[in-house]
Amino acid sequence: MASDQKFADFVLEQIENAGEITAKKMFGEYAIYSDGKIFGSICDNKLFIKPTKSGLEFIGDVVEAPRYEGAKPSFLIEEKIEDRDWLSELVRISVKELPMPKQKKKKTKG
Secondary structure (H helix, E strand, O other), X not given: OOOOHHHHXXXXXXXXXXXXXXXXXXXXXXXXXXXXXXXXXXXXXXXXXXXXXXXXXXXXXXXXXXXXXXXXXXXXXXXXXXXXXXHHHHHHHHHHHOOOOOOOOOOOOO
């Protein structure tokens, strides 16, 4: 089941103070970025955050689930999704620990 735009917009509003937030729609779901780093996704109208040590410490009693069948588990955010300050802090904490994306090599004609 694909995520709907209304839910994605709600999530993006909740975390708008956690950096430069962008989302990219892919296959009916959304990859979410802060300051160019992918930190989470919206799948089946659920918010998933990439697991980090700092994020785990912040959340405490974490629920982990795969975004789709066969995927690695991520933090599933359900109960506190409406707590804008808490959610924004989780994103800021998580993004600090995540690596910068690898630069893509330019293809050369030859």
